[in-house]
Amino acid sequence: MSAAPYPIKTEDELVFSFVSEGPRGRIKKVVKYQEFSPGYFNLAFGDQVQNGGSTAIDDKASSDNGDMKKVLATVISTLELFFEKRPECAVLFKGSTPGRTLLYHRIIKNYRHLFGEALYIYGGTEEILIQTFFPEKEYQFFWVAKFPLI
């Protein structure tokens, strides 16, 4: 991995947090794996926001903290930790808006090498659930798995 990830704090088996550091300051980021069907998880990622005693994740936040590569490397590290305990599970992720999904597509296209050989990434559309990821194709969501799905 060319960008070193931030130190990760494991909140529980499915929740990880880290602090992004950059020109906009220190921003607490949270990666949460939400099981939506047994063995199938949704990857939720965003800034941690406080509301009284409770916390939530704002996945529409745009931090622009100048550390995108490092943040991505950290999210990938959480995926590796996740799959260590659940190698046979599948993780789905989708942007909170079509624009953000397109942005994720672009980030995957540019930084696919960060995923290394330990993880497999696929695209998906309404018509075809799992497809080999091609940079020039359009996808509505993405799959990550520890083992090849195609």
Added chain:
Amino acid sequence: MKAQIVENRTVRANLGFDKKIEDAKKILDNAGLTGAFLKEAYKNGKTPVDVLREHALCNNKKNGKPPKKAEQDPVFNAIIDEWCAQAETIEVLNKKIKRLQNKVKKQQARIKELEMK
């Protein structure tokens, strides 16, 4: 005012995640991987990876059609490209700034050392 903004962000965040879970379920449902189907597969000892692999093997062949080509929106693409490039540049500049700050610190320490002598 600030508290109100944070509160709004929280409400937005919670709503967004409930919807995402629903969307994710719908994605599997639409592909025929309903809750009942997945339960049955699980009973038969199939893992999610097995189920998705089998689904891809059967349906991608049956479907046959190639995935949709990305809509070419040159303006949007240019904006995203620029945004990615800027993010990279900021990262590089941050590293440079850190390196220079370290240099300055070292020089200041050296000056102090010389002044002491």
